[in-house]
Amino acid sequence: MKISGIIGYTVTPFDPCTQGVDLAKLGEVIDILLAGDVDAIAALGSAGEAAYLTAQEWQQVAEFTVKHVAGRVPVIIGIAALTTAQATTYAKYAHQFGADMIMLSPFSYYQLSEQEIFEHYQQVSNASPLPIMIYNNPAVCGVDMTPELMLAMVADIENVVAIKESSGDIQRMHKIYHLSEGAVPFFNGCNHMALEALTAGAAGWCTAAPCLIGDKPKQLLQAVANSEFERAQGLFYQQFEFLEFIVSSGLAAAVKAGFALKGMDVGGPRAPLLPLNDAKQKQLAQLLSNLR
Amino acid sequence: MKISGIIGYTVTPFDPCTQGVDLAKLGEVIDILLAGDVDAIAALGSAGEAAYLTAQEWQQVAEFTVKHVAGRVPVIIGIAALTTAQATTYAKYAHQFGADMIMLSPFSYYQLSEQEIFEHYQQVSNASPLPIMIYNNPAVCGVDMTPELMLAMVADIENVVAIKESSGDIQRMHKIYHLSEGAVPFFNGCNHMALEALTAGAAGWCTAAPCLIGDKPKQLLQAVANSEFERAQGLFYQQFEFLEFIVSSGLAAAVKAGFALKGMDVGGPRAPLLPLNDAKQKQLAQLLSNLR
Amino acid sequence: MKISGIIGYTVTPFDPCTQGVDLAKLGEVIDILLAGDVDAIAALGSAGEAAYLTAQEWQQVAEFTVKHVAGRVPVIIGIAALTTAQATTYAKYAHQFGADMIMLSPFSYYQLSEQEIFEHYQQVSNASPLPIMIYNNPAVCGVDMTPELMLAMVADIENVVAIKESSGDIQRMHKIYHLSEGAVPFFNGCNHMALEALTAGAAGWCTAAPCLIGDKPKQLLQAVANSEFERAQGLFYQQFEFLEFIVSSGLAAAVKAGFALKGMDVGGPRAPLLPLNDAKQKQLAQLLSNLR
């Protein structure tokens, strides 16, 4: 199983009455991503409010996602647990449910040392045979990993095989490519950096954008792959303001608002997150209208 | 109930075999703090690894702490929950167990807007009649609150009455004092800033240091209260390197290592946190020896 | 010659017609500072727009200042030259004119290495027998020096004897005090940090505030020296908003506007600096009125 291309991220729909996870709607979200020509499905990432789910909800979403995708594309399951014990438990579930890969971030209340981060990944690798994608997103996880640390984990921990870089600094990707001589696959996790990430050699782009704008991200990826620079640039700037908007507004709130604008009620984000306010909803409607 | 002075913070002891919470040892920790002449006891703060406890463990610690203190001093219970629902649940428990105050921080995976933070505090205030101390610690919680926002919450949300500032920027305290004309009590949450915080008008100092160095923090507080500047300065610099060490090494790991050095086994911190390494343990032993 | 206490900083008056330096007015500024009970006079610091003066103007100001002070208090001359050659030339002039001390900052277009900074100070020390105060002000000079580097220069470079810390981080002062065991004199260069700097053991406070508020800074310094805690806190918060205002508005523009409000025309700051706008002038007038 080789994962590359557009990795489509789900949001986690909540039932407006019970506030519980709405699995039927999650199935619709997955199907919309697949219709947007994504090359893999990822659940329980930042867009999926994984940190706000109970352990039981997390398992429901992970299990359902694998079943619903049913082998059409590979499935990645995100783990952002506060303790190593919880992360290893989740990793075992992901394997048991039949996922193809784990995406693991060192989400933490405390500043973690490099040794603590390394041990965290080592324990999760020991607990499950699934390949692991390191997820570096300092803005949400509160922990920043250098390219050097991440490459050391790829080299030294058995199941760690890839990197998702969401720090927003393109130099990190250059470092990963340069230091590994292009051998370690890295993925773009910062939507409004997609053009340069793909140009810099990213193996793919992790994004919830296809939830709302279909195969536009895939078209951009293919334009780069086909060396159509002008087309790639055009496609990027066409999506740019939208991509920046969903990041700066909060992925979960923004994508859920976008679904509502398309007539599909997936509930709001879970508190303390608030839904987009009216002005933001109007702005999003305009951006989506421009992209049609 | 007026809370001021030295607020002594507990660590959460774990049983070396079961890895569960060791309540008997927690009782000993509380008694050590009280012997250090603290004016209040606070459980489930950063030093207490609250973010790493299960909901059941959190309740055990909260309930036991109130019972064990048994009215000798007021008790503050820390809440750093990811969702508003969890925070309100904990707030109800704190009230039910008989705590005197809640210390609430907006711990979050996502960047929260000021409105989201405000609503979070509002909901918790609605859920429990306990007075609330706002806890601003951007380094661990990933959320930074301005003095202006915190003062607005004190003014507009019924039970919000005090501020614990741990950003490390003394200007925040000046702002709080200046903007509220000295009327809103604020506490120092940054150990190696204690001298200037107290001089700037802090109502007290939140610290786990008395776990290891007895009444030294109280002596410093009293020297400032008595206008003994030279004595205050001397006491501060005597403790300075130790205070900086426990902050930079991680409070939970450092204080637990200090207990071990004193012959009391409270277990290590919970993974991904690692215990202090040998070099750090030796450094701590030296610092404690200097302070005896 | 031992320098301590309030170091009063001059602005550099410009003639409204010729735009050249107005030495007569500079004399008046110096006399106002002395009437504010300062313990030393410093010319050609940040408040003095030294970086914007021609070499000839710089010499005029330095020479005039020493002559006009005429031994009533010690005189410090600031040097913020881009090249080492220029800095050594200025150092020789300062000595020749009879100054008591040089204040030297590594102002630079480029990021300088610690070795480059060290060599810069070494060359200036070789060029003049005057004692040197290191001036660390990263916000304006573009170079930040650690306490460790500055203490190494005090230890290893003959004429380097003191430190002026303007980074705004009180921990730097604690480090200087702690690492030197209180032996190296350091001065506060951040106006709205005066209370904690003095409490932390600063030998003095470098400030242009006495240009506008007379002996209020000296009163604060003496209250700390006399262990009058409550009085010190009261005096600090009385001045706080004013001190913060002149820093955030730009010292040269703010102090010159203050002189104009008092009916003394010292000209505006030199372009690209602009004078305070009307709203800021009104705010300053109010602040000064509150302090009378």
Add this chain to the structure above:
Amino acid sequence: MKISGIIGYTVTPFDPCTQGVDLAKLGEVIDILLAGDVDAIAALGSAGEAAYLTAQEWQQVAEFTVKHVAGRVPVIIGIAALTTAQATTYAKYAHQFGADMIMLSPFSYYQLSEQEIFEHYQQVSNASPLPIMIYNNPAVCGVDMTPELMLAMVADIENVVAIKESSGDIQRMHKIYHLSEGAVPFFNGCNHMALEALTAGAAGWCTAAPCLIGDKPKQLLQAVANSEFERAQGLFYQQFEFLEFIVSSGLAAAVKAGFALKGMDVGGPRAPLLPLNDAKQKQLAQLLSNLR
């Protein structure tokens, strides 16, 4: 005159004996850049140590550069003066000497407001008819300009026509492109960001690299222009470590060391800058050898 492509930056050679500017060597540097197929020559930028030259030296270099290039390609003259008066004087000289464009940065001792920056550019535009390229390099100039401010100056100040972005943040370029709908030419000023800048639509790349590695930068630029994606990526990563090295080591010191390694003595950088140490020289020799 339309300026685009590779803008080759000169260093300023100093005579080892007199320490004065060595114009003959400067002529050789210019010829080496032209042999590297640059599309324009720029003197007196960061690589040229302009901030460390006397006014007389600055004029010599500006005048000589225009004469020596003699119309073979356009000439850009950099201005990084501390006062507006000095900047306007230099702008007049640049025009008088026959330069084609001015590159102007708001180099300053003080934090400048947006209005102060705007007025600075306005005054320079009033003083000379030459087109002006805004140069944003916060790391050296101490002033950071937003895309919005720079675009406002392009729109509202007569001679301001282009932007050189050296902040190192690719999002700034996306903003410039997006907000101006591609109409305002922007140049890459951050060497190790060249690939993504060109992909993002930069009109060119400002670089001293051709001093040492000939037409490699031009090849990269052309590969992007020809939509040869794989070739562009290969050329970029071939040069990447070298480009990062000359930036992190300081452009002037690094490029001058490179000339020495090639057997051409252009002197060292001016103090406080130091020449590369032995280890760095060996590293540079290796990097250059890899690129041959």
